[in-house]
Amino acid sequence: MSEKSNMIGTQGGDLTQKPHGLNKRMGGLNKRIDDLKKTTDILKETMDDLEKSTDNLKEWLMITRMDELGYAARHKNSFFLADLKTDVEAIAWAQGNTEHKYRQYAAILGLEEMYGLSLSRCRSLVRTAPEKIIRIANKRSDLRHFFWYQESRYYQEKEIKEGIKDMKTICTDIITLWKYSEPRHLNDKIMAKVAEFDRLLQEYHKVRGRCDSSIKHPAASGNQVR
Structure with missing residues (x-):
């Protein structure tokens, strides 16, 4: 081939x-x-x-x-x-x-x-409010109705009782300021109130924490259980 x-x-x-x-x-x-x-x-x-x-x-x-x-x-x-x-x-x-x-x-x-x-x-x-305002509305509700804050009435400390009252008032002030702010924005008055609220809330938790610790450990603190 x-x-x-x-x-x-x-x-x-x-x-x-x-x-x-x-x-x-x-x-x-x-x-x-x-x-x-x-x-x-x-x-x-x-x-x-x-x-x-x-x-x-x-x-x-x-x-x-x-x-x-x-x-x-x-x-x-x-x-x-x-x-x-x-x-x-x-x-x-x-x-x-x-x-x-x-x-x-x-x-x-x-x-x-x-x-x-x-x-x-x-x-x-x-619909219209920023998160800071929504948070304040939530916190006011908690201060009024959440059981942990409602327990504050059983404490004798003035800072706790007045702290709750003052924070409720500031929350209402913030919501009212937002309602009537024109145009709708977080103006200086609102932001100053928010800062004041945060300061009071932080102080409240400090005082409440000290009180709760003294209740749990009375011998260490020298306090009597309420």
């Missing part, structure tokens, strides 16, 4: 082998595509489960906040720290969920009791 014939034969052999190699690669590629589809399906299922879990968690949070507001309306105190944004959201959530509308009336009464503001005023604060 001539050299030319050998070359043609070799080229022909390569041509017959190439489709086989291509099919093998295509088969591997198709398998990878199938694996990716399976992975995508698993991820989608996982995301659906996470979304359901998130929805369930939100429902639990909304119901818990509304029930706590209802409790506050009846008992004038709270075992949860104030969270104005979440409480307003919970009431709005109830309006869109028929099965929970029966909680809404008590929750609104509780909201107005807790924050000392109407529902519309609370909504306005959430």
Whole structure:
């Protein structure tokens, strides 16, 4: 056989082998595509489960906040720290969920009791007020209703009793200043009041901490248990 014939034969052999190699690669590629589809399906299922879990968690949070507001309306105190944004959201959530509308009336009464503001005023604060003002609204509610601050009435120390009273007053001043500030911004008067509140709060915690320590360790401090 001539050299030319050998070359043609070799080229022909390569041509017959190439489709086989291509099919093998295509088969591997198709398998990878199938694996990716399976992975995508698993991820989608996982995301659906996470979304359901998130929805369930939100429902639990909304119901818990509304029930706590209802409790506050009846008992004038709270075992949860104030969270104005979440409480307003919970009431709005109830309006869109028929099965929970029966909680809404008590929750609104509780909201107005807790924050000392109407529902519309609370909504306005959430919509327009910066975080510093929201924090002050929350702190005023805590000072009035949160059980830990309510325990202050059992202390004999003047700094504790007057500290609570002064902080409540300053919180109200800040909320009022914000309401009537034009344009709406954290002006110097508001910021000065916020600084004064923070100073009083820090001082209150120091005095309260010393008192609580003396109650826990009377022998070390030389004080008697009240």
